[in-house]
Amino acid sequence: MSIVEMIERLGALVLDSIVRLGDFVLFLLGSVFYVFIPPFKPRLWIRQIRIIGADSLFLIILIGGFTGMVLGLQGYSTLRRFGSEGALGTVVALVLVRELGPVLAAIMLTARAGSAMAAELGSMQASEQIDALTVMAINPVQYLVSPRMLAGVFSFPLLTGIFDVIGIYGGYMVGVGLMGAPSGAYFNGIAASMTGHDIMISIYKALVFGVVVMWVCCYKGYHAERMATGVSRATTEAVVLSSVLILAFDYFLGSILL
Amino acid sequence: MSQPEINHQAAAQTIETAGNGNAVEVRELRKRFDHQQVLDGITLNFPAGQITTIVGPSGSGKTVLLKHLNLLLRPDSGTIVIDGVDVTKISGRGLDAVREKLGMLFQSGALFDSMSVFDNVAFPLVEKTKLTREEIADRVRETLQAVGLDGMESKFPSQLSGGMQKRAALARALVHSPKILMLDEPTTGLDPTRTAAIHELIRRTQIDFHLTVVMVSHDVPEVFKICDRVAFLHNGKTRLNGTVDEVMAADDEIFKRFLAGKASGEANETALAG
Numbered sequence: 017m018s019i020v021e022m023i024e025r026l027g028a029l030v031l032d033s034i035v036r037l038g039d040f041v042l043f044l045l046g047s048v049f050y051v052f053i054p055p056f057k058p059r060l061w062i063r064q065i066r067i068i069g070a071d072s073l074f075l076i077i078l079i080g081g082f083t084g085m086v087l088g089l090q091g092y093s094t095l096r097r098f099g100s101e102g103a104l105g106t107v108v109a110l111v112l113v114r115e116l117g118p119v120l121a122a123i124m125l126t127a128r129a130g131s132a133m134a135a136e137l138g139s140m141q142a143s144e145q146i147d148a149l150t151v152m153a154i155n156p157v158q159y160l161v162s163p164r165m166l167a168g169v170f171s172f173p174l175l176t177g178i179f180d181v182i183g184i185y186g187g188y189m190v191g192v193g194l195m196g197a198p199s200g201a202y203f204n205g206i207a208a209s210m211t212g213h214d215i216m217i218s219i220y221k222a223l224v225f226g227v228v229v230m231w232v233c234c235y236k237g238y239h240a241e242r243m244a245t246g247v248s249r250a251t252t253e254a255v256v257l258s259s260v261l262i263l264a265f266d267y268f269l270g271s272i273l274l
Numbered sequence: 275m276s277q278p279e280i281n282h283q284a285a286a287q288t289i290e291t292a293g294n295g296n297a298v299e300v301r302e303l304r305k306r307f308d309h310q311q312v313l314d315g316i317t318l319n320f321p322a323g324q325i326t327t328i329v330g331p332s333g334s335g336k337t338v339l340l341k342h343l344n345l346l347l348r349p350d351s352g353t354i355v356i357d358g359v360d361v362t363k364i365s366g367r368g369l370d371a372v373r374e375k376l377g378m379l380f381q382s383g384a385l386f387d388s389m390s391v392f393d394n395v396a397f398p399l400v401e402k403t404k405l406t407r408e409e410i411a412d413r414v415r416e417t418l419q420a421v422g423l424d425g426m427e428s429k430f431p432s433q434l435s436g437g438m439q440k441r442a443a444l445a446r447a448l449v450h451s452p453k454i455l456m457l458d459e460p461t462t463g464l465d466p467t468r469t470a471a472i473h474e475l476i477r478r479t480q481i482d483f484h485l486t487v488v489m490v491s492h493d494v495p496e497v498f499k500i501c502d503r504v505a506f507l508h509n510g511k512t513r514l515n516g517t518v519d520e521v522m523a524a525d526d527e528i529f530k531r532f533l534a535g536k537a538s539g540e541a542n543e544t545a546l547a548g
Contacts, residue, residue: 139387148384151344152398153373 043157043238044231047165050158057163064167068129069175079124080179083116084108084186091187092195105202106209108187109180113210113218117180119266122172122225126258130233133164134254137237138247146238161234165227172226173219180218217273224269225262232258296355297322297454297486298343303352305338312338313349314510320454321503325480325487329494330507331532336490337381337458339507343488344378344456345369357453374402377447377485381458383439385431391418391442392427398450417445420482421475437468441475448483455480457489469493473500494533498522506532 240250298320506514
């Protein structure tokens with residue numbers, strides 16, 4: 017391969033990446049734009065909030081509970097070495113609210129709702145259902161993507177809050193109930209150390225993760241290749257990319273909001 | 275008997291004189307994907323109130339042409355006039371207004387899996403009109419009756435046979451009273467009996483609903499029994515275009531090879547590709 021050919025290929029690759037990135041960003045802007053453009057379809061919003069939010073509630077409670085229990089167990093055994101068992105509530109609550117709550121809730125929602133969303137939209141693309149909407153003069157982004165985006169923004173912070181609360185009680189059950197950490201100090205420590213800023217960090221992160229997960233999963237599903245492997249590939253890519261972006265955004269948001 | 279139009283780069287002139295009475299007019303339509311010229315100057319008329327079937331070997335551009343006619347794709351060059359509107363020069367709401375005149379039956383049916391037959395058929399009315407629930411229910415029942423699916427309202431697409439799915443999809447395409455019905459290989463995956471029944475249904479529907487029908491089909495020559503005109507595409511160009519009798523009588527070697535391949539059940543793609 018000559019140098020000119022190599023440069024040509026590299027140029028084509030860069031141009032293709034820029035076009036894809038532009039398409040990706042325009043998809044987000046379009047889906048947000050159409051949230052504010054009539055016709056408004058509250059029944060679609062409510063349906064998606066039920067699918068993303070209510071239907072994921074049990075999973076969030078389960079994972080939140082176990083995460084808190086692990087934190088209670090490990091936190092107690094670590095803090096006891098320093099004679100600081102009284103700080104268990106503070107440690108569990110701050111770790112959950114500032115970090116683990118938003119991140120784990122978002123990853124679980126990606127696995128449960130995001131993957132299903134990518135597969136559903138991919139399947140609709142493969143079976144021409146998205147084309148059918150276009151031919152019926154119905155904007156598919158407005159009909160399919162914008163309600164999911166809105167539902168994500170609404171559901172993620174709520175589910176993250178539930179995850180945090182259940183996690184704190186999970187930590188209490190194990191740390192105080194099983195391991196014998198002082199009961200009063202657990203919630204007093206939380207009340208003394210937790211600030212509104214900590215809670216806002218959790219909410220900001222959940223909001224951003226909600227947009228990122230819905231954006232990536234809808235984009236991947238919407239642009240799935242029209243074949244069975246296309247749907248499975250889109251679903252895998254949606255979950256992987258969402259998870260990576262959640263962790264990347266977690267770091268950047270953590271740096272900004274510290 | 276007059277000869278069909280045979281594309282010797284003169285079709286564009288032919289169409290200028292065709293003007294009135296056409297529901298859809300396509301002029302010098304070109305479309306390229308990457309390095310492949312899929313449509314290479316297609317010029318065609320689709321007369322109002324008639325069934326025109328687009329046939330041709332795989333890769334000849336049939337489905338891509340239909341995707342231009344139902345406004346899913348934009349051409350690189352050329353014009354498409356639908357019901358007097360040049361759709362290549364409009365966008366947004368203008369396109370939506372034209373789309374509301376179209377009904378489309380997709381190859382896969384494209385019924386929404388999560389909705390019942392009733393909800394699928396009612397969908398265009400619920401989303402695009404201000405009709406009351408009762409009016410919508412009446413329209414849906416009438417349309418389902420017209421396609422022979424009365425009593426199936428509560429079934430889901432997965433509970434229907436292939437033929438029934440096509441009928442339900444046809445009902446959805448018809449329920450908003452379009453002027454032009456487009457069909458993309460409506461009998462794909464159906465056995466010969468069901469194929470004949472769908473063909474008959476298409477003809478009856480076209481008469482009952484006073485429709486212009488544009489159909490892409492691979493059911494050659496069976497589909498010729500129900501259509502008025504045939505357009506034969508080859509290598510992205512219109513090779514033959516005329517009434518069924520005209521096209522069948524045409525002295526065109528490639529079309530004869532295509533017919534022979536279809537009739538004998540052979541793909542014969544290699545020979546046709548040249």
